Amino acid sequence: MIASNQRKESVRVAAARPTIYDVAQRARVSPATVSKVLRGVTTVSPANAERVNEAVQELSYRRDALAANLRRNRRAIVGLIVPDFRNPFFGALVAEIERLAEEQGFRLVAVSSSESAEKEAAQIEALLDWRVGGLIVIPATGQLASAARLRQEAMPLVILDRVPDRIPFDGVGVDNAEACAAMVRHFHDLGHRRLLVAASLPRLPNMAERLRGVAEAAEALAQPMDIETLFCGAGLDSASRTMARRFAEAPLPTAVFTLYIQGTLAVLRAIGAHDLAIPGEISIAGFDDFEWMQVMHPPVATVIQPVAKLARAAWEQLHLRIDHPLEPLVRRRLSCRVEFRGSIAAPRPAHR
Amino acid sequence: MIASNQRKESVRVAAARPTIYDVAQRARVSPATVSKVLRGVTTVSPANAERVNEAVQELSYRRDALAANLRRNRRAIVGLIVPDFRNPFFGALVAEIERLAEEQGFRLVAVSSSESAEKEAAQIEALLDWRVGGLIVIPATGQLASAARLRQEAMPLVILDRVPDRIPFDGVGVDNAEACAAMVRHFHDLGHRRLLVAASLPRLPNMAERLRGVAEAAEALAQPMDIETLFCGAGLDSASRTMARRFAEAPLPTAVFTLYIQGTLAVLRAIGAHDLAIPGEISIAGFDDFEWMQVMHPPVATVIQPVAKLARAAWEQLHLRIDHPLEPLVRRRLSCRVEFRGSIAAPRPAHR
DNA sequence: AATCGCCTGTAAACCGATTTATTTGACTTC
DNA sequence: GAAGTCAAATAAATCGGTTTACAGGCGATT
Numbered sequence: 174m175i176a177s178n179q180r181k182e183s184v185r186v187a188a189a190r191p192t193i194y195d196v197a198q199r200a201r202v203s204p205a206t207v208s209k210v211l212r213g214v215t216t217v218s219p220a221n222a223e224r225v226n227e228a229v230q231e232l233s234y235r236r237d238a239l240a241a242n243l244r245r246n247r248r249a250i251v252g253l254i255v256p257d258f259r260n261p262f263f264g265a266l267v268a269e270i271e272r273l274a275e276e277q278g279f280r281l282v283a284v285s286s287s288e289s290a291e292k293e294a295a296q297i298e299a300l301l302d303w304r305v306g307g308l309i310v311i312p313a314t315g316q317l318a319s320a321a322r323l324r325q326e327a328m329p330l331v332i333l334d335r336v337p338d339r340i341p342f343d344g345v346g347v348d349n350a351e352a353c354a355a356m357v358r359h360f361h362d363l364g365h366r367r368l369l370v371a372a373s374l375p376r377l378p379n380m381a382e383r384l385r386g387v388a389e390a391a392e393a394l395a396q397p398m399d400i401e402t403l404f405c406g407a408g409l410d411s412a413s414r415t416m417a418r419r420f421a422e423a424p425l426p427t428a429v430f431t432l433y434i435q436g437t438l439a440v441l442r443a444i445g446a447h448d449l450a451i452p453g454e455i456s457i458a459g460f461d462d463f464e465w466m467q468v469m470h471p472p473v474a475t476v477i478q479p480v481a482k483l484a485r486a487a488w489e490q491l492h493l494r495i496d497h498p499l500e501p502l503v504r505r506r507l508s509c510r511v512e513f514r515g516s517i518a519a520p521r522p523a524h525r
Numbered sequence: 526m527i528a529s530n531q532r533k534e535s536v537r538v539a540a541a542r543p544t545i546y547d548v549a550q551r552a553r554v555s556p557a558t559v560s561k562v563l564r565g566v567t568t569v570s571p572a573n574a575e576r577v578n579e580a581v582q583e584l585s586y587r588r589d590a591l592a593a594n595l596r597r598n599r600r601a602i603v604g605l606i607v608p609d610f611r612n613p614f615f616g617a618l619v620a621e622i623e624r625l626a627e628e629q630g631f632r633l634v635a636v637s638s639s640e641s642a643e644k645e646a647a648q649i650e651a652l653l654d655w656r657v658g659g660l661i662v663i664p665a666t667g668q669l670a671s672a673a674r675l676r677q678e679a680m681p682l683v684i685l686d687r688v689p690d691r692i693p694f695d696g697v698g699v700d701n702a703e704a705c706a707a708m709v710r711h712f713h714d715l716g717h718r719r720l721l722v723a724a725s726l727p728r729l730p731n732m733a734e735r736l737r738g739v740a741e742a743a744e745a746l747a748q749p750m751d752i753e754t755l756f757c758g759a760g761l762d763s764a765s766r767t768m769a770r771r772f773a774e775a776p777l778p779t780a781v782f783t784l785y786i787q788g789t790l791a792v793l794r795a796i797g798a799h800d801l802a803i804p805g806e807i808s809i810a811g812f813d814d815f816e817w818m819q820v821m822h823p824p825v826a827t828v829i830q831p832v833a834k835l836a837r838a839a840w841e842q843l844h845l846r847i848d849h850p851l852e853p854l855v856r857r858r859l860s861c862r863v864e865f866r867g868s869i870a871a872p873r874p875a876h877r
Numbered sequence: 878a879a880t881c882g883c884c885t886g887t888a889a890a891c892c893g894a895t896t897t898a899t900t901t902g903a904c905t906t907c
Numbered sequence: 908g909a910a911g912t913c914a915a916a917t918a919a920a921t922c923g924g925t926t927t928a929c930a931g932g933c934g935a936t937t
Contacts, residue, residue, distance in 0.1 A: 189598070190598075192922090192923055192924080193923070193924065194923085194924095202886075202887085203886065203887045203888075204887085204923095204924080204925095205886075205887055205888080205889095205925085205926085206885085206886060206887075207924095208924065208925060208926085209885095209886090209925095211924090212925080216884065216885060216886090217885075217886085218884095218885065218886090221885085221886085235650070235653070235654050236654065236923090236924075237654065237656060237922090237923055237924065238651075238654045238655050239591050239595070239600065239655060239656065239923090239924090240595065240892095240922070240923035240924040240925090241923080241924055241925075242892095242924090242925090243591065243592065243595065243891090243892045243893075243894095243922090243923075243924065243925080244891065244892045244924070244925045244926070245892080245925080245926095246541070246542075246892080248591065257616075257620070258610075258616040258617070258619045258620040258623075259613045259616040259617045259620060260613070260616070261611045261612070261613055261616070263616075264609075264610040264611040264612070264613070264615075264616050265610070265611045267610045267635075267637075268609070268610040268611060268637050268639075271610075271636060271637060275651075280634070280651070280655065281636075282632070282634050283635055284623060284633075285619075285620050285623060287620070298587070299590075299627075299632070301587070302587050302588065302589065302590045303590050303591060303632065304589060304591065409816055438816050438817060438820050439820075441817075441820040441821075441822075442819070442820040444822075445820060445821075445822040463817070464761055464790050465790060465793075465815070465817040467794070468790050468791075468793040468794040468797060469793075469797075469821070470793075470796075470797040544892090544893055544894080545893070545894065546893085546894095554916075554917085555916065555917045555918075556893090556894080556895095556917085556918095557895085557896080557916075557917055557918080557919095558915085558916060558917075559894095560894070560895060560896085561895095561915095561916090563894095564895085568914065568915060568916090569915075569916085570914095570915065570916090573915085573916085588893090588894075589892090589893055589894065591893085591894090592892070592893035592894040592895090592922095593893080593894050593895075594894085594895090594922095595892090595893075595894065595895080595921090595922045595923075595924095596894070596895045596896070596921060596922045597895080597896095597922080598922080
């Protein structure tokens with residue numbers, strides 16, 4: 174009946190998984206018909222479809238997800254490259270995108286670049302080897318070194334969070350400039366005139382945007398404000414060192430706005446070391462909302478990125494791009510919520 | 526020359542990736558020889574190996590990782606199931622295991638169970654569909670519902686972190702009881718006589734062990750100690766509610782030992798709400814080391830799990846199990862470092 | 878009744894590698 | 908010089924599905 178590819182039942186061990194050939198045999202149809210039923214192709218008689226479904230049940234057959242995609246040159250896998258799994262902001266993105274991808278029958282393979290461009294390139298190569306159907310990348314640097322390679326492979330790709338200005342891929346991020354501007358205006362309106370802004374690295378697009386937002390807001394303020402920008406590096410160690418050095422000098426700012434999590438941790442450490450009162454002697458605000466910020470005493474004001482919406486926007490854009498490779502590029506910017514908490518207050522008159 | 530499986534060059538588009546057939550043709554050898562060279566099999570003449578490597582270079586050929594594993598029924602993929610990507614403790618485990626697996630030529634597919642046994646079972650089924658070569662699971666509950674299914678598939682599996690007592694799989698975790706006992710003794714020796722211990726759910730094996738460590742230490746103390754155990758649930762919301770309820774009642778403990786991160790956050794929130802001084806009015810200690818704990822003022826004492834060592838132990842055990850399915854089961858317990866920080870002090874005399 | 882088109886169903890090719898079984902050829906040995 | 912040995916090379920089968928191309932059956936149209 175079934176000539177080629179036929180299994181020799183004699184050598185099958187009990188534990189081996191059934192294949193479509195087993196299902197076909199049991200349902201007394203051809204493997205091609207089984208395949209059709211499994212893929213939901215309608216050109217199958219109801220009677221046959223029924224028998225196939227029964228056989229699937231009885232054998233508790235499950236399709237080999239990889240073999241099923243072998244013949245097309247793109248698999249139902251999407252890759253996600255994050256800079257660091259230990260950052261809960263990225264963790265939340267991973268969790269959310271995984272959920273969404275799964276709903277559409279895609280498997281998410283999340284890998285990390287460890288904030289290194291070389292590792293990122295290697296991960297991209299590895300994912301290309303797995304013939305992923307698409308990629309979501311939070312670039313380690315502003316430039317995405319493998320851009321040319323990815324275009325050559327015509328790989329559907331969405332850049333998330335750190336979206337460079339000119340790059341021929343879809344991008345999803347937040348309105349960094351707007352959020353930071355709002356925070357600066359708030360400091361100004363409370364009477365702060367000396368603000369320290371801590372960024373990680375100027376080459377990260379989102380950092381650049383946040384700094385731009387700070388600068389633009391500063392120019393439009395009613396009263397002039399002295400804004401000092403400090404680049405503290407990506408890691409907590411370097412951020413702590415840089416911040417400690419700054420806090421050893423006078424004059425101290427009346428407020429600090431840290432544009433990334435390690436900066437926020439570093440400034441808290443420095444403030445602790447100098448035994449300054451928050452917000453009495455110094456006000457602080459951070460970026461991204463972590464649970465511990467709300468249990469601090471006082472709670473730390475921050476810019477809250479809409480994580481779930483970011484994840485959804487990135488996934489939907491990728492899904493669209495996979496189905497329609499030739500549509501024009503899309504840039505999406507979601508807006509943040511700026512939450513003013515107890516860590517911000519008017520500066521003491523003495524400090525004015 | 527090559528009869529079956531031969532590509533028709535005419536229909537090849539430029540962007541398509543080269544296959545071993547392309548490499549074979551260019552190197553003027555058979556695809557089987559190319560395969561041998563790629564896998565490092567030595568029964569190839571140096572001259573041929575050289576030509577194959579050249580051809581690989583010239584075509585910039587990369588092997589299809591999935592197709593390469595198609596013929597064996599286990600792929601060079603290992604799955605990792607974590608309860609929650611947003612917890613940096615799990616995030617660090619993911620990052621570390623990914624790195625180790627990659628070194629050995631395995632791809633890690635990390636997925637989350639969202640702390641739900643049903644989701645966990647579904648994820649396990651999905652990973653089985655991908656014919657993963659092995660699994661590392663941090664179970665959502667104490668029981669690992671799919672245990673029978675996994676044994677039936679003879680799936681190499683290592684249980685990590687939350688290791689049940691009797692389960693027929695390898696297990697890697699920390700010495701929870703010992704670490705907790707040390708912390709309890711420390712509280713005792715400082716003079717604390719009323720300790721609140723906050724756990725998430727009694728059914729989690731690691732929680733049970735931690736509680737057992739607390740109880741055993743308590744019995745062996747020189748002076749009797751009043752130990753109150755509070756189950757606060759897994760999420761931050763439920764933990765906060767339960768903790769707030771407890772703090773509304775007298776008498777308050779002189780010290781709190783929280784056995785999981787959400788508990789620590791919850792107790793910090795409750796202490797903030799009641800405006801208690803740490804460690805003046807109440808001492809606290811937590812479990813797991815997060816960066817923010819050290820920048821708190823005072824820094825939060827905690828039990829530090831050796832994350833990197835845990836990851837390495839789990840990976841090495843899995844790798845071993847993949848190669849030797851029949852070796853006897855292994856249980857590994859790594860010891861924690863108990864770090865006494867500024868959040869612990871002797872209780873005020875009035876509270877004694 | 879013959880022709881046409883449509884709908885089902887299936888054999889066989891295919892995806893890109895690995896693996897088995899066989900062939901080839903160089904080199905010994907008698 | 909024939910037979911035997913061994914290593915290297917390769918044709919073909921294989922993994923588990925999808926897809927193509929075609930065959931057969933049926934009803935509608937002429």
